Structures are given as C-alpha cells and as structure tokens.
Amino acid sequence: MNEVIGYVRIEIKGEVPEQFINECQNRGIVLWDLENDKNGTISADILTTNVKDVRWVAKKTGCKFRFLERHGGPFFVRRVMKRYGFVAGIGLFFAVLWFLSNLVWNVEIEGATPELEHELRLTIEELGVRPGVLQSRLPSPEELQSIVSAEVSEATWIGVNVRGTTYQFQVVQKELAEPHEDAAPRHLVANRDAVVHDIFVEHGEAQVKEDDYVEKGDVLISGLIGNEENQQQVAATGSVEGEIWYETKVTVPLERTYEVIEDEPQVHHRLLLGSLRVPLWGIREPEAENIKQEVDQSNWKLFGYDLPFGYEQKRMYETENYTQSYEEKEAVEVAKEFAKEEIFDHVDVDAEIKDEKVLHHEVENGKVKVNIHYEMIEEIVEEQPIVQGD
Amino acid sequence: MKRFRKWIEQWMGEQFDLPSDIMMDLPRVTMIGNLHIYIENHRGLVRFTNEEVILRFKGGWLYVRGSDFVIKMILPEEILIEGTIHDVVYDIND
Known part of the structure; x- marks a missing residue:
C-alpha cells in the first residue's frame, strides 16, 4: 500500500523532536521506522499524502525538516519518465508487435491438387489475401469462405481458418466418379x-x-x-x-389416459451450496394433487473443476388426467x-x-x-x- | 478521593477478574526476547534516542533502555520499538 501511494524519508531537526512525533500522533499522521541519527535529529518515513501536514507540524513545533529519500510508485514513475527514450522504446516495441501480429504472414492451402491450388491462389490474391497485408483490410473468414467457394467450382468445400497470422484454406476436392472396374x-x-x-x-x-x-x-x-x-x-x-x-x-x-398440463408452472429457484438448498425465489408449494416436476440443475465450474455451488430451477405443473375412449x-x-x-x-x-x-x-x-x-x-x-x- | 477511586478500581478488577490494563489504563508491555518491545496505552513520547525511550502513561513514566533503538511504528496509543533492550523501568508517582 505504501509502495503504491509513495512514501518519503524525512529528517527532523529541532530542540525537542519528540514533540514533533507526539504532535504527528495527535494529527493522525502515521510515522514509521523512526531512527535517532544524532542528538536532536530524527529520521522517519511518512506517506507522500501527509507531507503538507508534516510541514505544518514542523513549523508549529519549531523543527526543521528535509527530505532524504523518495520511495514508491509515483516516484518510480517519475524516475522512469525521465528516461523517456526507454519508455518510448517499450511502447514502440508493443506497437510494432501488435502491428506485425495483424499482418498476414502465411497463406496455406491444403488438400488441393497443384492446378487447383494455383487457381485458388490466384482467386484469393485477387481478394487481397497474400503475405504482407493487414488482416483488418480483408473480408472475414466466413465471407472469404463463401466467396472462394463460389468462385472455385472444382472444390466441393473450402474451409477458411485464421490461425494467428496464417490463413489456412482447406480444400475438399470433387472426385469425379471414375467408371469403376468391372466387378x-x-x-x-x-x-x-x-x-x-x-x-x-x-x-x-x-x-x-x-x-x-x-x-x-x-x-x-x-x-x-x-x-x-x-x-x-x-x-x-x-x-x-x-x-x-x-x-x-x-x-x-x-381407453387411453392422458396427462394434461393445466396452468402456468410454479417456478422455484434454489441456490445449491454443497448439499444445501437455499431458496432464492418461490416457496409456495402448489396445492393440486397431480403435479409434474421438471428440475434443471447446473453446477458452476472453475477451470474444469466442479464448484460446490449450483443453481436449481424446479418447475411444477398442475396436471389433470383425461381419458379418451x-x-x-x-x-x-x-x-x-x-x-x-x-x-x-x-x-x-x-x-x-x-x-x-x-x-x-x-x-x-x-x-x-x-x-x-x-x-x-x-x-x-x-x-x-x-x-x-x- | 483519588486514592479511594484507585482502590475501587483495583478492587473491581480483582472481583470481576478484569484485565487491569483496561480497568486502570496501565500500559501493556509485550516483549519478544530483548529484540522487540510493544507498548500499548501510552500517553506520548517523552524522549527518543538510540539508547533510551521514555514514554508517558497515566500516572507515571516507562523507561526502556538499551541500544540501536528504532521505532518501527507509532500510533496514538501503541508503539513498537526494535533494538537491543537491556531494561524496562517503571517510575510510578503515586
């Protein structure tokens, strides 16, 4: 916490520095790691947010004070910002990384004969799919798939996948029915x-x-x-x-007997905690004699593990029996x-x-x-x- | 009158088995070996040097003597001192 807000080490010099410490206590200023360097001089850590108050206390108790060291987030940021070249370098690095990762680096075609691959390559290059273009300039894979499927008639199906910087085209070729050998x-x-x-x-x-x-x-x-x-x-x-x-x-x-649902169901919602059911909504049990129940349970999962929490929805329908002859x-x-x-x-x-x-x-x-x-x-x-x- | 009050406080503390630091506003001192000393219920720092810390409390002073003292933390009623502690002395003025 102190590291985030930032804190400073101050040196207090005065006749009675103890008075300064007591006054700080009265005003709710937190001091820590107080050290007595030599007679009449005490150094301590305070939060940067308290610096103004400390200045006032020092004046009141007749002490002089000065800053020795600065620690924590704000000072660190300030120090880092002085090396702006370094910061800009980091920023530029991420910008370039982001830019490069949005380019198309590779176009793969799988499952096509050389002729078809060539044709497909021409078709997609016309659409702009070639190494070195921005992905955002290209149509989405779904659109590409429908365009390419329509243009290249020799293929039964063309699947388009974007894997990072690689466009993958999976081709399923039409196989012409060969006259099968005489059985x-x-x-x-x-x-x-x-x-x-x-x-x-x-x-x-x-x-x-x-x-x-x-x-x-x-x-x-x-x-x-x-x-x-x-x-x-x-x-x-x-x-x-x-x-x-x-x-x-x-x-x-x-004769046949049917069960017919009469009314809107009554819905109970329950929170499952282990084997405990905590009612969230709905307490009243339906009054009818014939009731059909539907229970939906869902368990919450975290990283593939079952959590001991869940949610249950129980729908109760009132039913009536009808006989058909x-x-x-x-x-x-x-x-x-x-x-x-x-x-x-x-x-x-x-x-x-x-x-x-x-x-x-x-x-x-x-x-x-x-x-x-x-x-x-x-x-x-x-x-x-x-x-x-x- | 003051004595009577103190006597009452002491008597009640004994009868009701209450901790006397609460009843009588006495300092509660916790020491860990001779390395740390933790004092609650103090009423202000009187003196702080490398070798001596003097604290005020209700009805007297507490002297902590030793060497290499550092106040790790100080709050209106609590103080934690680190260093090598040689002796702790109460000076109670009745």
Missing part, C-alpha cells in the same frame, strides 16, 4: 422368397419375369451370357423388386397407424406398401386386437459370385 463375374440371386414385381437388367440375362414366384437363392439375373458355344461371364447388375407379405398383430386399448372403428384406424410404424422398423425405408388389408379384429378385455396383412415391395437382390471352373 468379378457374379449372379444376382433372391435374398428371400417373393413374387417378382418388377425387374430391370443392366448387365446379364434375366432369368425370371414379373409375377414369377422365386425362392431364396434363385438366380434372378444371370452373369452368364451368350449361347453355349460362346459363353461369357459378366458381373450382373440390375434391380429386382419383389412383393413380400407381412402380417402384423397390433393391440390397441379402447375410442370406438371400435377408430381403434382399428389407430391400429393401422401403429402397424405401419412397426413394419417400417423391419423393412428398408425405400420399400413401399402395395396393399394393406385388415384380416381380423376382435375386442377383448377393453382392447382391440387387429391382424393386418401387408404387401410390401422391396429390393430382393443379393450378389453371388460365379465360381471359376464351375
């Missing part, structure tokens, strides 16, 4: 029992036609083409859609919805429903049991390699 010779066979709904052959020879019944493992599109004398093996490609039957059983209760007909409709959901759990999403038939429904114990028959259309092909020398 090994193969048949396409059925992966389950079905009725063929539609068949489309790209390579190979169709072995079945629409409305044929196929069993699992039957060849649908053969990889062997040509006649007996001039036979060739190819990789069969194509798609075969088959009709598959599913039967699902769904049970729907005729279905007619039998409605229940069947609901059952159909459920059945559809269930069926798509088992089959591919691309599959489509060709037909839907309620086979049977019965009411039992307040529940409706429904059997539903589905005709689904699905892809049924499976690859099967042709073993050489067969």
Whole structure:
C-alpha cells in the first residue's frame, strides 16, 4: 500500500523532536521506522499524502525538516519518465508487435491438387489475401469462405481458418466418379422368397419375369451370357423388386389416459451450496394433487473443476388426467397407424406398401386386437459370385 | 478521593477478574526476547534516542533502555520499538 501511494524519508531537526512525533500522533499522521541519527535529529518515513501536514507540524513545533529519500510508485514513475527514450522504446516495441501480429504472414492451402491450388491462389490474391497485408483490410473468414467457394467450382468445400497470422484454406476436392472396374463375374440371386414385381437388367440375362414366384437363392439375373458355344461371364447388375407379405398383430386399448398440463408452472429457484438448498425465489408449494416436476440443475465450474455451488430451477405443473375412449372403428384406424410404424422398423425405408388389408379384429378385455396383412415391395437382390471352373 | 477511586478500581478488577490494563489504563508491555518491545496505552513520547525511550502513561513514566533503538511504528496509543533492550523501568508517582 505504501509502495503504491509513495512514501518519503524525512529528517527532523529541532530542540525537542519528540514533540514533533507526539504532535504527528495527535494529527493522525502515521510515522514509521523512526531512527535517532544524532542528538536532536530524527529520521522517519511518512506517506507522500501527509507531507503538507508534516510541514505544518514542523513549523508549529519549531523543527526543521528535509527530505532524504523518495520511495514508491509515483516516484518510480517519475524516475522512469525521465528516461523517456526507454519508455518510448517499450511502447514502440508493443506497437510494432501488435502491428506485425495483424499482418498476414502465411497463406496455406491444403488438400488441393497443384492446378487447383494455383487457381485458388490466384482467386484469393485477387481478394487481397497474400503475405504482407493487414488482416483488418480483408473480408472475414466466413465471407472469404463463401466467396472462394463460389468462385472455385472444382472444390466441393473450402474451409477458411485464421490461425494467428496464417490463413489456412482447406480444400475438399470433387472426385469425379471414375467408371469403376468391372466387378468379378457374379449372379444376382433372391435374398428371400417373393413374387417378382418388377425387374430391370443392366448387365446379364434375366432369368425370371414379373409375377414369377422365386425362392431364396434363385438366380434372378444371370452373369452368364451368350449361347453355349460362346459363353461369357459378366458381373450382373440390375434391380429386382419383389412383393413380400407381412402380417402384423397390433393391440390397441379402447381407453387411453392422458396427462394434461393445466396452468402456468410454479417456478422455484434454489441456490445449491454443497448439499444445501437455499431458496432464492418461490416457496409456495402448489396445492393440486397431480403435479409434474421438471428440475434443471447446473453446477458452476472453475477451470474444469466442479464448484460446490449450483443453481436449481424446479418447475411444477398442475396436471389433470383425461381419458379418451375410442370406438371400435377408430381403434382399428389407430391400429393401422401403429402397424405401419412397426413394419417400417423391419423393412428398408425405400420399400413401399402395395396393399394393406385388415384380416381380423376382435375386442377383448377393453382392447382391440387387429391382424393386418401387408404387401410390401422391396429390393430382393443379393450378389453371388460365379465360381471359376464351375 | 483519588486514592479511594484507585482502590475501587483495583478492587473491581480483582472481583470481576478484569484485565487491569483496561480497568486502570496501565500500559501493556509485550516483549519478544530483548529484540522487540510493544507498548500499548501510552500517553506520548517523552524522549527518543538510540539508547533510551521514555514514554508517558497515566500516572507515571516507562523507561526502556538499551541500544540501536528504532521505532518501527507509532500510533496514538501503541508503539513498537526494535533494538537491543537491556531494561524496562517503571517510575510510578503515586
């Protein structure tokens, strides 16, 4: 504290310097480190803020005083300011450092072929991104990203990052789909029992036609083409859609009970101190019988450590139970919805429903049991390699 | 009258087990070896040299003698003296 305000060492010379000390006490001036140098001369430290008062006390008690040393912040600053060249140097250093750190020093391009890199480099140089320009003159990375992405069409995506003084461009290039190598010779066979709904052959020879019944493992599109004398093996490609039957059983209760939130929630705020809950707001408990609670708790963290403090918000909703009852007909409709959901759990999403038939429904114990028959259309092909020398 | 008052003060201090420095405004002196001496309840500095410090208190003087005295701190009722202390003498005028 004394160092901040600054303090001075003074020398008091007089007939009775003790009087000076006592008078200082009366006036509330703090003295410390008093030393008796020789008879009638005392030196002491005082705060710079008290210098005026001390001068007055000295006059009153008939003592002479002079300053010996100056200590603390203000004097230090004054001394430093005398070496203004030094101070200016420090200032200049930081200014230059700041200036240089705001320049672009490096532009990195990653993940591009040489041609694309060159093109990208030309594009961004046009925008002004090159070593030696001020970062503040450039568009923001987000803007750069959108401009560059639009200009350089060969890239699928260009990410722009500023890491200190380096602009990083990460390029994901479009890969042109190369005609893939001929796969090994193969048949396409059925992966389950079905009725063929539609068949489309790209390579190979169709072995079945629409409305044929196929069993699992039957060849649908053969990889062997040509006649007996001039036979060739190819990789069969194509798609075969088959009709598959599913039967699902769904049970729907005729009565359903809902919980409905009635009113605005009552909110309690609590401060957590360890395991203690200190109420901040909200004491009244709701009166209703049915209450639904939601509790949000957050713990405060410091440097990744959990602090023993937290905040809890508890929302209490008054709820009312409602009962909804279905007619039998409605229940069947609901059952159909459920059945559809269930069926798509088992089959591919691309599959489509060709037909839907309620086979049977019965009411039992307040529940409706429904059997539903589905005709689904699905892809049924499976690859099967042709073993050489067969 | 003065004596009577002093007698009352002393009597009360003894009866109620109160520290006498509070009851009777006496100086409380704390010494750490012969290096520091800390005096509370003084009533002013009478003399301060390298070898001697004289303090006034209610009803007398306190002499501290030794060598190399430095007053580390002085407040209206407290004083901390550093140095080599040889003797502490009370001079009480009844």
